[in-house]
Amino acid sequence: MKKNFFLFLLFAFVLSACNQNTTKEQSVSSKAFPEKAASLTIYEVNIRQYTPEGTINAFIKDLPRLKDLGIGMLWIMPVQPIGIKNRKEPLGSYYSIRDYKKVNENFGTEADFKNLVTKAHELGMYVILDWVPNHTAWDNAWITEHPEYYAHDAQGNIVHEADWTDIALLDHTNPATRSAMIDAMKYWVTEMDVDGFRCDHAGHEIPLYFWEEATEELDKLKDLFWLAEWDGARMHLEFDATYAWELLHLGENVAQGKGNANTIANWIEKDLKEYGRKAFRLTISTNHDENSWSGTEFEKYGAGYKTIAAFNFSAYGMPMIYSGQEAGLNKRLRFFAKDTIDWSDPLKLQPFYKQLVALKKDNPALWAGAYGAMPVRINADSAIYAFKRIKENDKVIGIMNFSGKQQQLNITDKTVAGNYTDYFTNKQYDLSTDKPLSLNPWQYLIFVQK
Numbered sequence: 296m297k298k299n300f301f302l303f304l305l306f307a308f309v310l311s312a313c314n315q316n317t318t319k320e321q322s323v324s325s326k327a328f329p330e331k332a333a334s335l336t337i338y339e340v341n342i343r344q345y346t347p348e349g350t351i352n353a354f355i356k357d358l359p360r361l362k363d364l365g366i367g368m369l370w371i372m373p374v375q376p377i378g379i380k381n382r383k384e385p386l387g388s389y390y391s392i393r394d395y396k397k398v399n400e401n402f403g404t405e406a407d408f409k410n411l412v413t414k415a416h417e418l419g420m421y422v423i424l425d426w427v428p429n430h431t432a433w434d435n436a437w438i439t440e441h442p443e444y445y446a447h448d449a450q451g452n453i454v455h456e457a458d459w460t461d462i463a464l465l466d467h468t469n470p471a472t473r474s475a476m477i478d479a480m481k482y483w484v485t486e487m488d489v490d491g492f493r494c495d496h497a498g499h500e501i502p503l504y505f506w507e508e509a510t511e512e513l514d515k516l517k518d519l520f521w522l523a524e525w526d527g528a529r530m531h532l533e534f535d536a537t538y539a540w541e542l543l544h545l546g547e548n549v550a551q552g553k554g555n556a557n558t559i560a561n562w563i564e565k566d567l568k569e570y571g572r573k574a575f576r577l578t579i580s581t582n583h584d585e586n587s588w589s590g591t592e593f594e595k596y597g598a599g600y601k602t603i604a605a606f607n608f609s610a611y612g613m614p615m616i617y618s619g620q621e622a623g624l625n626k627r628l629r630f631f632a633k634d635t636i637d638w639s640d641p642l643k644l645q646p647f648y649k650q651l652v653a654l655k656k657d658n659p660a661l662w663a664g665a666y667g668a669m670p671v672r673i674n675a676d677s678a679i680y681a682f683k684r685i686k687e688n689d690k691v692i693g694i695m696n697f698s699g700k701q702q703q704l705n706i707t708d709k710t711v712a713g714n715y716t717d718y719f720t721n722k723q724y725d726l727s728t729d730k731p732l733s734l735n736p737w738q739y740l741i742f743v744q745k
Contacts, residue, residue, distance in 0.1 A: 328491065328520040329535035329575055332421070333666035334656045335367030336608075337522075337615040339582055342372060342402050343386065344628050344636050345618055351403035351411050358414055364621065364645065365652035368421040368520070370493045372583060374398050374408055378432020381461045384631030389425070389583075390495060391432040391461045395479035405487075412488050421490040423520055424483055428476055428505070429496040430455070430462035437475070438463060444472040446500070456500075467505045477509050484516045491520030497534070498525035506533040522577065528570045536575035536663075539566070539612055543579055546603050549697050550596040556680035556697045560672050563611055567669065575663040578612035580604055581620055587630040592620065598737050601647065602695050605739040608651040609693045610670050610682055613663040621648040647719075654718060658743060660686040673708035679734065683711055692726075692742040696734040703731040715742035 338361060346353035351374070361369070376399045378391040386401070398405050412422045431437060437444050438453070445453040446464040453463045467473055483489045497506070506521075510533045513519055523534040530537050545562055548554040566576065579585075580603045581592050592600045608614045617624070619636035623644045628634045655661050660668040661684060668689075674681040678698040684691045692711055696702050706712065706728050715724050718741040724732065734740075 327518045329664060330666060331518075332368060332520055332535070332575070332613070333662040333664060334659070335421075335613070336365065336652045336655060337368045337370050337423075337577070337613065338364075338366040339370045339615060339617045340372060341583055341618040341628070341636075342374065343389070344634055347635050349401065349633060349635070351398075351407040355407075355411050355414055358418055358420075362418045362420065364649050365656060366420060366616070367656070368423060368490075369415055370423050370522070370615075371411075371425060373425045373427055373495075374402055376400065378434050378461060380432065380434040382631075383461050384629075386632055388461055388631060390427050390430075392427050392430075393432040393435050395431075395435075395476075396482045409487050416488070421520065423491040423493050423522060424487075424489045425495060426480060426492040427495045428465070428467070429500055430459070430464050432461065433463050435463070441471070441475070443469060444475060464500065467501050473505050473508055476505070477512050480509065480513055481516065484513055484519070488517075490517070491522070493522040493524065494534075495524050497523035498527055498530060503529065503532065506530075509533075528574070531570065531574045536577050536613055537570075539576040539578050542566075542576075542612075543585070546580065546606075547595050550599045550603065552699075555677045556695070557677050559606070559680050559697065563670060566611075572665045572669060576612035577615055578607040579615045579617075580607060581624075582615070582617050583628075583630075586617060586624065587627055591625050591627060593625055598699060599697070602697065602737045602739045604648070604651060605693070605741065606680070606695050608655050609661055609684075609691065609741055610680070610695075614651070614655060616648060616652075621645050650719060654741065654743075658689050658691050660684040660689040660691045662686075671708075673706055673711050674704055675707050676702065676705055678702045679704050681706070683708065688745055690744040692740075692744075694732075694734070694738075694740040694742075696736065696738045699736045701736060702734045704734055705731050715744070717741065718743055 340354065342351060342354055343349045373389040373392065375395060376393040376397050377387040378393045398408050415422050444465055446466040448454050455462055456464055465472055510521060521534040522536045523530045524538055526538050526540040542562055545554060545558055549558055589595065596603050621644055622638050622640040623642040624636060668684040668686040670682040670684050673683050679696050679702055681694040681704060694704060706726055709728050712727050715726060717724060724740065726732065
């Protein structure tokens with residue numbers, strides 16, 4: 296009898312422990328997007344230009360390096376077959392989709408892509424796929440099988456946009472178009488296990504009710520992250536993150552002497568008023584479009600490229616790195632042809648970007664949206680943007696000289712006065728409302744206190 300009672304107690308103890316572990320595991324896994332992405336840096340992957348081979352399998356070999364860099368989410372540019380009809384240059388545009396449910400034969404196979412997602416997951420990285428809902432290639436099967444999916448002119452001809460002669464414009468006011476598109480997206484969630492989508496041209500010629508239908512259907516399958524390539528507060532009715540396009544261009548203006556730190560500060564204030572605190576705003580200094588069509592970071596920002604990067608990772612929003620950016624990509628990659636990235640990293644920038652990624656991840660005050668702290672400006676100098684972000688015991692102060700001249704920082708917030716150590720150099724600095732701090736051209740400082 297006593298033996299049975301002892302066994303009962305032992306069983307009860309084990310069951311209780313199991314329940315506690317289950318509760319703990321559930322509490323960890325209960326986090327959902329966008330919260331799971333609040334501390335992460337997105338990395339845009341250009342498969343074609345990433346390696347000499349330009350294949351998915353060749354890219355997979357670099358996953359450990361990206362993990363070491365601290366990357367938490369991979370955005371893979373479209374991997375589907377590219378249209379041949381009306382193709383531009385030898386290889387055509389990623390964004391001219393011939394078949395939504397296949398993998399580009401030049402990149403590899405469906406098994407290769409699924410392996411990429413699996414390997415990334417094993418390393419603790421999420422994978423979002425670049426999705427092109429606005430248009431297809433002219434030799435997509437839908438053109439002949441379902442011409443009603445497309446937009447037509449007055450003569451009944453399928454149309455394209457501007458000089459994008461390699462693509463045919465879809466009509467999302469047609470429920471059948473929307474249904475077919477959502478079905479194609481489901482394939483990549485159920486068969487390839489992607490963690491979300493970066494949605495190309497998300498607000499152009501596409502009604503918001505398409506995204507309402509898409510998120511409702513797809514979120515049933517898996518917790519997904521939704522990034523819209525669009526600038527507009529209304530998109531956050533369905534999306535977790537949007538592009539801060541205006542900030543990108545303001546940064547260029549400042550670097551070229553057409554604006555100053557006040558320009559940046561005023562934009563942040565305006566953006567918070569329009570979007571609120573919850574919206575994740577993607578802060579970038581380059582991407583595939585910017586690099587190919589507008590120029591390299593060095594062309595756009597000159598000596599200020601690192602200052603812009605430090606700002607993007609610390610002051611506001613969710614940061615992103617484009618393929619090769621962390622290695623000092625210093626050429627405009629061809630968009631429609633093979634043009635392999637130079638990974639020699641002549642400026643030795645990878646340690647710098649690794650620091651930035653860690654800075655973002657390790658400091659909750661810097662996390663995106665309402666999961667981080669709002670930036671509060673602590674100076675009034677027109678050439679310098681200085682801010683504090685404080686969340687509980689985590690305090691980060693950022694100071695950026697947005698000019699190519701020596702400047703004097705005058706602190707207006709007495710609460711930040713004190714001695715600090717720069718995150719990048721370990722040098723000591725004294726902040727005081729009585730004594731200005733001299734900053735070199737384009738100098739940036741980050742102070743962290745916990």
